[in-house]
Amino acid sequence: MNWVTLTWPMLAAASLVLGLVHGLLWVNQRQLRVHLAFAVAAVAVAGLTLLEMAALQAASPHRLGELIRWMHLPVAVVILAMVYVVHVSFGHGSRWLALAAVSLRLVALALNFASPVNLNFDSITAVAQTDWWGVTVHYPVGELNPWLLLSQLSNVLLLAYLVQTIFRGMTAPEENRHAVLVICGGWVLLIVVMMTSALLMAAMGLPRIPLTATPSFVIVGLAMSWQLGRDLFRSERLAHLLHESEIRRLRVQKDLDLAASAPGLGLWSWDVASNAYLQNSNNHEMLDTAQGAGDVREALFGRVEEEHRETVERQFERAIAQPVWEMEYRIVRADNARRWISLMGSVETAADGTPSLVRGVTRDMTRLKSEQDMLSILLEVAPSALLLVDAKGNIRYANLQASHVFGYEDQHMVGMHVDALVPQRFAPDHAEHRRRFVAHPTPRAMGKAMDIVGVRRDGTEFPVEVGLSPLSLGNQPHVVASVTDLTERKEMEMEMAMEREGIAHLARVTMLGELSGSLAHELNQPLAAILSNAQAAQRMLRRDPTEIGEVQAILGDIVDNDRRAGQVIARLRSLLKKEHREQYPLMMNELVQESIRLMRNDLLNRRVAWRMDLAPGIPRVVGDRIQLQQVLLNLIFNACDALPEKNRDRIVTVRTVRSDIGVCTEVTDSGQGIPEAMLESIFKPFESTKPDGMGMGLAVCRTIVRAHHGHIWAENREAGGAKVCFDLPSAE
Secondary structure (H helix, E strand, C coil): CCCCHHHHHHHHHHHHHHHHHHHHHHHHCCHHHHHHHHHHHHHHHHHHHHHHHHHCCCCCCHHHHHHHHHHHHHHHHHHHHHHHHHHHHHCCCCCHHHHHHHHHHHHHHHHHCCCCCCEEEEEEEEEEEEECCCEEEEEEEEEEEECHHHHHHHHHHHHHHHHHHHHHHCCHHHHHHHHHHHHHHHHHHHHHHHHHHHHHHHHHCCCCCCCCHHHHHHHHHHHHHHHHHHHHHHHHHHHHHHHHHHHHHHHHHHHHHHHHHHHHEEEEEEECCEEEECCHHHHHHHHHHCCCCCCHHHHHHHCCCHHHHHHHHHHHHHHHHEEEEEEEEEEEEECCCCCEEEECCCEEEECCCEEEEEEEEEECCCHHHHHHHHHHHHHHHCEEEEEEEEEECEEEEHHHHHHHHHHHCCCCCCCCCCCHHHCHHHHHHHHHHHHHHHHHHCCECCCCCCCEEEEECCCCCEEEEEEEEEEEEEEEEEEEEEEEEEHHHHHHHHHHHHHHHHHHHHHHHHHHHHHHHHHHHHHHHHHHHHHHHHHHHHHHHHHHHCHHHHHHHHHHHHHHHHHHHHHHHHHHHHHHHCCCCCEEEEEEHHHHHHHHHHHHHEEEEEEEEEEECCCCCCCCEECCCCHHHHHHHHHHHHHCCCCCCCCCCEEEEEEECCCCCEEEEEECCCCCCCCCHHHCCHHHHCCCCEEEEEEEECHHHHHHHHHCEEEEEEEEEECEEEEEEEEEECCC
């Protein structure tokens, strides 16, 4: 081990440390790319140092040639980084001169790797040794590469660029001149050393001077690092000072904002020990007390009515016993105007806990009080019953309408528990609902999706709709309940439902006229069969009374035909009967088949062909059989009326399919379709596409489908004709 093997790794390690430091600086402040460039240059120098140490000890011409070839790569990186640092830091040199030097260096680097040996030698014939300060080092002997001049030309241009930067930088401020001399001067010294080493090796055959062993690079690297670091530390210090200045500015701005808002407020302070009282002009004008009043009680409460002043002063003494306090009272000014005053402030206490300094802010609350009174009047005359309920269920406020709705006109509802307004059977669930609402207070409405009832004072129940809104009073959760009595609305809905039922019944009676031919045919067939069988039985008994077997068969046919006629009459009665019906699960496929069977003879008389496309396995729907059958009959009759008389393809198709909510039923015709302008309006009363139509059939259909929580619509088919569909939810 010798001093070379100790020094070179130390220099490489120092360069890596410098590179790591400036790399971390760049990571923390990405906008300072000059530190990234210096970090890259320092790492390249470390690599160059290690390559040079290996070259000094290489004994093989081939290995020495490869090491010299790879040494050109970190040299090029160092030059590129150096140019970037100088240009970004100062920018005094010619850009074109810097680009020319960098371009020549890159071309030389490419020729270095393209040459058989490297940029320095065309061939290395031997490796010579020399003694260098007590250490034996190796150097190459061979034929020089003529392209070596290209790298030297790059160094010359780079040297010119740095000298130009130094001369132009002398006109800069003194601090910048120092940085230019340190950074550019150091790089000039390093380039001179590099060029001298190459010339000595080329012209005199001397071993090349180790680049990083010279004190010049150590001085340059440390000086550049110190210069860049000093600028960074200075910028960090300035940023810190700027941050502190911004904080002070915000504090001053806050104080100014407070002072700017003070004209509408009265400001005062009271030093309890010295009984010194100070106030601004707003406070004096607001309280209308004597100018220069030194006593705090006279200054604050001098305009309070005599019968209330003692009470107000005791209230003030209790208030200032707290660190933060607030109170309200009323004064009578000299012009007999009554004003409401609000005092609030903070208290500084002495060592024994007694107040030592009281600061206060005075506000005129007269307008707010007036608005509160007006709001109270509005709440009292509101058409809805309004209740304010706390988290425990106690009623804190109830307006006049609430007292009227629940029958408490002659007594106050405040203090009652809200469960007294709920039926006793719902009280346990109501307490749980109230607990959940307090846990998750959000505005919500109750009574639209389910029936809710309230209890009046006399115990009678009535339907209500309730709207809940959370409210915080004194940091305690409350709820505002708006209660609407639905008794009249429910009665009106019942009357409207009865009227709709009457209209539907009238439509069924009207439909009966159109079904009369089909019903006559349905009844004629079993009656004719009964008559024929009875006559045959009479003939057989006259001929041979002992033939009882055939007579029994005939009597069985008579019973079957009689039952069939009874079913037809029962369907007719159920269609005509006007009564409230219960809804139960039904199969739409069976309803379609029954409706077609009921209209079969009428369809034959109209020369209309029918098709049924019934999907298997569809779910059941919940509804009234007669009402849904009325919808199907209406739609089939309308489809028949829409068919042209001279059209050969007079076809009506009834189809059932599974839908998103349950079952969709479609009635399709092959007519001319529905005018686009009437696709939506045909379901309104008295809107019809028929010349002699009343416009009630589809309106009744829509009412029935909506009552079954379904949806009905019409659309035209691309192939011609129209399609009317209604969608009903499944029973599941």
